[in-house]
Amino acid sequence: MTEPLSADMFPGPGCGDRPMPFRVGDKWTGWVLRCLDAGPRRFSELRVPLHWVTPKVLTETLRAMERDGFLTRTVHDERPPRVTYELTLLGRSLIGPLDGACAWAREHAPEIAEARGAYRS
Amino acid sequence: MTEPLSADMFPGPGCGDRPMPFRVGDKWTGWVLRCLDAGPRRFSELRVPLHWVTPKVLTETLRAMERDGFLTRTVHDERPPRVTYELTLLGRSLIGPLDGACAWAREHAPEIAEARGAYRS
DNA sequence: CAGTATCCTAGGAGATACTG
DNA sequence: CAGTATCTCCTAGGATACTG
DSSP states (O other): OOOOOOTTSSOOGGGGGSOOOEEESSTTHHHHHHHHTTSOEEHHHHHTTTTTSOHHHHHHHHHHHHHTTSEEEEEEOOSSOEEEEEEOHHHHTTHHHHHHHHHHHHHHHHHHHHHHHHOOO | OOOOOOTTSSOOGGGGGSOOOEEESSTTHHHHHHHHTTSOEEHHHHHTTTTTSOHHHHHHHHHHHHHTTSEEEEEEOOSSOEEEEEEOHHHHTTHHHHHHHHHHHHHHHHHHHHHHHHOOO
């Protein structure tokens, strides 16, 4: 059994505002990758840490990732309905570069902030 | 003396259309990084390989990179005017993750293409 | 529960033309 | 040479409400 995802797994919508010069796929793809890293999740589980993403946009993100072969969408024939999303091997292979990007950001974000502060005109 | 940049250094505008789930900064930031990798370049030099980017957009890209401390812009007091762009250490530090992203794309692009082809609905 | 259906808007990006 | 100045357009993304 995988641990439940925390509602404050990510600091907030502000994440996207930090000086992060890397982007994986669509705006929320990176966060979804993180959420699915530990195992399959259902839609409502993803909505917990990503509560600042509307269901429409989350659906779009998930569909795009499915289309590109990053994850599989499984509809379980139950009542109430249960749908789970799980990373494919291809999707997992994105984690490496994603970690690289995050490491870069963690290391260099202060320099960007400083450069922005010093920038005039 | 650095080698001149080739007009077909990049396949074409289609580059951006290939399944490339990574993005560094703005749309053309990655390409500019590549162009400046070998040494400082002037505006018109950059326009050679990036001839499918309008001057306005290229300027915007360069200004954003300058603002974030990725490159320096030097105006030489000459006639005709000469302006050169050069990567900072911070800008150079982006090359590593960029290479990682490109390696990923080179290795996995076929899988994405296949997934897209197989995707129905 | 797991989404759709609508409507709307900001700004990234491009085309075209002009200038210190 | 190294850019500006306008104008325009598109679509990713969001707000809100509803449904099988």
